[in-house]
Amino acid sequence: MKEYVAFDLETTGLSPENDQMIEIGAVKIRNEKIIGKYNCIIYPEVPVSDFVVELTGISREMLSKGIPLKDGVEGFLDFSEGFPVLGHNIMFDYSFMKIAAKSVSRSFEKKGVDTLVLARKLLKGLENKKLGTLCSYYHYVNEAAHRAYDDALATAVVFEQMKKEFPREKELFEPKQLQYRVKKQRPATQKQIRYLKELVKYHKIKDSAKVDGMTQREASKEIDRIILNYGVMKK
Structure with missing residues (x-):
């Protein structure tokens, strides 16, 4: 080589x-x-x-x-x-x-x-x-x-x-x-979707990614991104 x-x-x-x-x-x-x-x-x-x-x-x-x-x-x-x-x-x-x-x-x-x-x-x-x-x-x-x-x-x-x-x-x-198979991504869970929508609404985020159709990985990353930039929801 x-x-x-x-x-x-x-x-x-x-x-x-x-x-x-x-x-x-x-x-x-x-x-x-x-x-x-x-x-x-x-x-x-x-x-x-x-x-x-x-x-x-x-x-x-x-x-x-x-x-x-x-x-x-x-x-x-x-x-x-x-x-x-x-x-x-x-x-x-x-x-x-x-x-x-x-x-x-x-x-x-x-x-x-x-x-x-x-x-x-x-x-x-x-x-x-x-x-x-x-x-x-x-x-x-x-x-x-x-x-x-x-x-x-x-x-x-x-x-x-x-x-x-x-x-x-x-x-x-x-x-x-080199052999690596990318795992098939599963759809986001209802729990993820619900929590993500609540975060978007709580922080009044207008530019958030579209929730419907997200994979579990995408939803998890979007939740992390929002918390990183806006913080968690306070009770």
Whole structure:
């Protein structure tokens, strides 16, 4: 795999169905050289915990100035079109992106390579196979760990170093089809619809999304968005 897009996401949590990406970072590589970069912070539609803010270093002010999820996702899909992908524990990021792509009526079917899988096969002597550990092993300083672009670049560096260290393992470095099936979304429950309508009425929101026809995930995100921006209903 001589050309590819290494990418990484920062998210509000670990569930691709219920959480949201807040940063997309990617670097396009051809013959070990950077030929393109993509990075954006996304305005969160769900609450972001203090833990995530502290871990990533993405401040609430930065989040408040983020771009809409739709714009960030479509930008990345255009950037990565026609290229296989690379990631560390890639199925985590792939699942988030595939769900997000479907939400904007786009496809994200990719071949790819996972540096975590490679490390487990090739670097068995390491204490663990975290990206930071691999960076230390290859004497690479990741200036901003847990930021999407910097982690994507670090993943690309580690991948290229692995190829040099294990030149006979060419098959391991070839991209393979990534498999993740987006779960069929169930219609919003009557409880969700009722509560959402009560929130909209209580806060006198005129620009709220249409409730009828929402999925459970969409209703949950809309409830979180309203509470985040307007607060809960007081008794």
